[in-house]
Amino acid sequence: VLTQSPDTLSLSPGERATLSCRASGTVASSYLGWYQHKPGQPPRLLIYGASNRATGIPDRFTGNGSGTDFTLTISRLEPEDFAVYYCQQYGSFSQNTFGQGTKVEIK
Amino acid sequence: QVHLVQSGAEVKSPGSSVKVSCKTSGSTFSTSTITWVRQAPGQGLEWMGGIIPMFGKPDYAEKFQDRVTISADDSTSTVYMEMSSLTSDDTAVYYCAREQTFFGLDFWGQGTLVTVSS
Numbered sequence: 001v002l003t004q005s006p007d008t009l010s011l012s013p014g015e016r017a018t019l020s021c022r023a024s025g026t027v028a029s030s031y032l033g034w035y036q037h038k039p040g041q042p043p044r045l046l047i048y049g050a051s052n053r054a055t056g057i058p059d060r061f062t063g064n065g066s067g068t069d070f071t072l073t074i075s076r077l078e079p080e081d082f083a084v085y086y087c088q089q090y091g092s093f094s095q096n097t098f099g100q101g102t103k104v105e106i107k
Numbered sequence: 108q109v110h111l112v113q114s115g116a117e118v119k120s121p122g123s124s125v126k127v128s129c130k131t132s133g134s135t136f137s138t139s140t141i142t143w144v145r146q147a148p149g150q151g152l153e154w155m156g157g158i159i160p161m162f163g164k165p166d167y168a169e170k171f172q173d174r175v176t177i178s179a180d181d182s183t184s185t186v187y188m189e190m191s192s193l194t195s196d197d198t199a200v201y202y203c204a205r206e207q208t209f210f211g212l213d214f215w216g217q218g219t220l221v222t223v224s225s
Binding site: 031033035037042043044045048049054055084086088090091093094096097098099100101 | 142144146151152153156166168202204206208209210211212213215216218
């Protein structure tokens with residue numbers, strides 16, 4: 001089980017966002033991803049392997065963590081960053097699961 | 108470039124079945140892992156199951172094991188997700204996505220809205 005916190009983050013453009021994802025068991029080989037999801041679009045992969053930015057992802061997005069505790073940091077929020085963010089454990093069908101999501105909304 | 112193109116929206120009656128397709132291109136189909144994820148209205152993302160066409164044996168989240176069948180057609184590079192005994196709780200957008208080992212779900216289909224209504 002992946003538990004994200006907080007459920008909602010109310011921030012202004014230019015501020016820093018820190019999202020947390022905690023696993024109930026160790027995530028094997030850091031098979032932990034972060035996704036951005038906006039209404040009407042498919043989710044977009046931001047981070048894979050806990051800390052690697054996917055192709056084309058701006059460097060204001062940073063993933064960190066290992067074991068059971070992971071974070072996604074958005075250094076300075078741009079208007080297009082307001083969305084819902086999900087962490088996901090992948091790599092094994094038996095352990096594939098998403099967190100419940102964190103909504104980053106405009107304050 | 109990898110593309111996943113899903114079939115169109117469906118409206119189904121309670122108790123019926125739906126089959127959604129996901130046609131892939133631009134990658135080696137047989138060795139890719141294709142997964143299915145859904146999002147019900149107001150809810151989060153939910154992993155349903157997946158298949159590696161080369162091995163042919165799908166796997167499912169426990170919640171969907173009895174009602175969902177995922178299959179693959181090598182000849183058309185298409186993966187299918189069929190769900191039976193539909194209820195209104197199955198109203199959702201269904202996505203297929205390619206999963207690469209270590210790299211996560213890197214390419215997604217556009218989503219298919221399935222509405223279950225009497």
